[in-house]
Amino acid sequence: MPIQCQSCPLRKFPIFAEMTESEVAFMDGFKSGELLVEPGTQILAEGAGTPQVYTVLEGLGLRYKTLENGRRQVINFVFPGDLVGLQAVLMDNTSYGFEATTQMRLCVFNRRDFFNLFRQHPERGYDVTWVSAVDEHFLGETVATLGQRSATERLAWALVRIFLRLRAVGLGTDDAVPLPYRQRDLAEALGLSLVHTNKTLAKFSQSRLVRWTTDTLHMKNLEKLAEIAMIDPEAPQRRPLI
Amino acid sequence: MPIQCQSCPLRKFPIFAEMTESEVAFMDGFKSGELLVEPGTQILAEGAGTPQVYTVLEGLGLRYKTLENGRRQVINFVFPGDLVGLQAVLMDNTSYGFEATTQMRLCVFNRRDFFNLFRQHPERGYDVTWVSAVDEHFLGETVATLGQRSATERLAWALVRIFLRLRAVGLGTDDAVPLPYRQRDLAEALGLSLVHTNKTLAKFSQSRLVRWTTDTLHMKNLEKLAEIAMIDPEAPQRRPLI
DNA sequence: CGAGTATTTGATGCAGTTCAACGCTCGTGG
DNA sequence: CCACGAGCGTTGAACTGCATCAAATACTCG
Numbered sequence: 001m002p003i004q005c006q007s008c009p010l011r012k013f014p015i016f017a018e019m020t021e022s023e024v025a026f027m028d029g030f031k032s033g034e035l036l037v038e039p040g041t042q043i044l045a046e047g048a049g050t051p052q053v054y055t056v057l058e059g060l061g062l063r064y065k066t067l068e069n070g071r072r073q074v075i076n077f078v079f080p081g082d083l084v085g086l087q088a089v090l091m092d093n094t095s096y097g098f099e100a101t102t103q104m105r106l107c108v109f110n111r112r113d114f115f116n117l118f119r120q121h122p123e124r125g126y127d128v129t130w131v132s133a134v135d136e137h138f139l140g141e142t143v144a145t146l147g148q149r150s151a152t153e154r155l156a157w158a159l160v161r162i163f164l165r166l167r168a169v170g171l172g173t174d175d176a177v178p179l180p181y182r183q184r185d186l187a188e189a190l191g192l193s194l195v196h197t198n199k200t201l202a203k204f205s206q207s208r209l210v211r212w213t214t215d216t217l218h219m220k221n222l223e224k225l226a227e228i229a230m231i232d233p234e235a236p237q238r239r240p241l242i
Numbered sequence: 243m244p245i246q247c248q249s250c251p252l253r254k255f256p257i258f259a260e261m262t263e264s265e266v267a268f269m270d271g272f273k274s275g276e277l278l279v280e281p282g283t284q285i286l287a288e289g290a291g292t293p294q295v296y297t298v299l300e301g302l303g304l305r306y307k308t309l310e311n312g313r314r315q316v317i318n319f320v321f322p323g324d325l326v327g328l329q330a331v332l333m334d335n336t337s338y339g340f341e342a343t344t345q346m347r348l349c350v351f352n353r354r355d356f357f358n359l360f361r362q363h364p365e366r367g368y369d370v371t372w373v374s375a376v377d378e379h380f381l382g383e384t385v386a387t388l389g390q391r392s393a394t395e396r397l398a399w400a401l402v403r404i405f406l407r408l409r410a411v412g413l414g415t416d417d418a419v420p421l422p423y424r425q426r427d428l429a430e431a432l433g434l435s436l437v438h439t440n441k442t443l444a445k446f447s448q449s450r451l452v453r454w455t456t457d458t459l460h461m462k463n464l465e466k467l468a469e470i471a472m473i474d475p476e477a478p479q480r481r482p483l484i
Numbered sequence: 485c486g487a488g489t490a491t492t493t494g495a496t497g498c499a500g501t502t503c504a505a506c507g508c509t510c511g512t513g514g
Numbered sequence: 515c516c517a518c519g520a521g522c523g524t525t526g527a528a529c530t531g532c533a534t535c536a537a538a539t540a541c542t543c544g
Contacts, residue, residue, distance in 0.1 A: 073389040
């Protein structure tokens with residue numbers, strides 16, 4: 001049975017902007033259903049069109065793009081609260097694939113309802129643009145990371161960002177979060193080889209900065225890691241929940 | 243004297259989605275002024291807030307981010323028709339710098355008017371989200387480029403994208419476009435050293451693929467270059483003009 | 485228990501960085 | 515009118531971070 005937006009488990013986290021009662025009620029009507037998928041499921045295929053947009057309620061996934069030469073780039077990891085498929089709706093095709101890493105529960109919105117959202121509830125339309133801007137901001141930071149940071153810095157950057165983001169949606173504890181991706185995924189997200197990623201992670205583990213084993217990321221020294229990554233270990237950008 | 247939206251020189255190009263008469267008239271009221279800046283002017287400073295959003299009418303610029311270690315990443319080049327500053331308005335600060343490379347003419351919109359746009363003209367609000375999605379799409383492609391393409395492929399990718407985009411807004415001729423950036427800018431956009439960028443460009447020139455001299459990019463073999471870049475040399479993504 | 489998948493580790497090589505130097509073109513001031 | 519310096523492009527030489535290759539060791543699940 002689908003969750004009602006009124007009792008959405010995500011809304012309470014401070015990373016998400018507040019919504020009025022009427023907005024929540026409106027979203028509940030806008031929501032067309034829920035999707036529950038198993039690990040490994042491909043939710044959006046590269047190049048295909050979609051009639052739907054999703055908000056992640058539970059579970060982790062990733063967006064990726066495959067080049068002609070077969071190499072794959074993970075564009076970003078997808079966490080609870082993220083909105084996926086907006087591009088597919090606004091432009092006419094999905095240029096990225098989207099797959100579930102763990103089991104996922106997704107809120108489903110219909111493409112044809114989307115324009116009505118802008119018309120009937122301008123505040124919510126504004127919020128959609130807002131999340132799009134947040135995503136764009138994050139991608140810009142990723143570009144800067146791939147372009148200018150060394151392998152060690154990239155890993156530090158990714159682990160700090162992931163750790164803070166997951167903690168912001170209530171996953172894990174103060175110093176550990178669940179991280180069920182494979183090293184290959186992280187390597188492909190950062191434009192590094194699997195081997196080098198593994199060796200660099202081993203160094204982090206030895207120097208007691210972070211330890212990533214058995215699907216759990218144990219954060220030992222967030223400050224130091226953030227310093228290596230050249231970022232502030234601040235809470236993630238506040239954003240609306242769609 | 244400012245140009246009226248009714249006679250905007252950009253709207254005629256097929257890269258931009260059509261607008262109704264009433265939309266154009268509305269935008270003319272929404273537009274708060276025009277900004278004319280000299281080459282090298284910093285329009286948005288990194289980390290500062292802005293009360294304004296800009297649409298480029300004429301001229302070229304670039305968005306960049308500087309890391310703590312002093313290295314600079316060019317996030318993207320900014321061309322006529324691009325909307326800049328949306329992030330600064332929706333989130334509370336600009337994380338990127340924006341500077342003019344040539345003289346530029348910019349349409350100025352006020353931050354506080356922005357929400358009204360969503361309320362008064364939902365179609366236009368939708369279009370703002372659309373351009374945001376287009377930008378996000380492009381940044382995703384950039385991430386894939388920095389992560390998975392070799393130096394040669396990156397250069398080929400960038401030159402093809404730039405060439406097609408500039409041609410789509412009527413700049414240059416069938417086989418040449420003005421390109422007043424410095425090699426350093428391109429190197430910083432692609433995460434390459436200036437030296438290697440220079441040498442790779444020299445190879446392109448020798449193999450008669452492209453020649454970039456005296457601020458002009460002469461495209462000799464678009465097909466071949468696109469093949470190296472592993473992309474289709476198709477016209478850029480259709481997008482709305484704000 | 486065996487097959488397939490993920491992690492780990494060592495050895496080798498190269499794409500691209502870094503260092504260094506030189507030439508060209510402008511603009512500026514004496 | 516020429517000397518000078520600043521900025522950009524060009525080229526050569528040496529170095530290195532990371533990729534690639536190869537193979538062994540854990541894990542997971544039917």
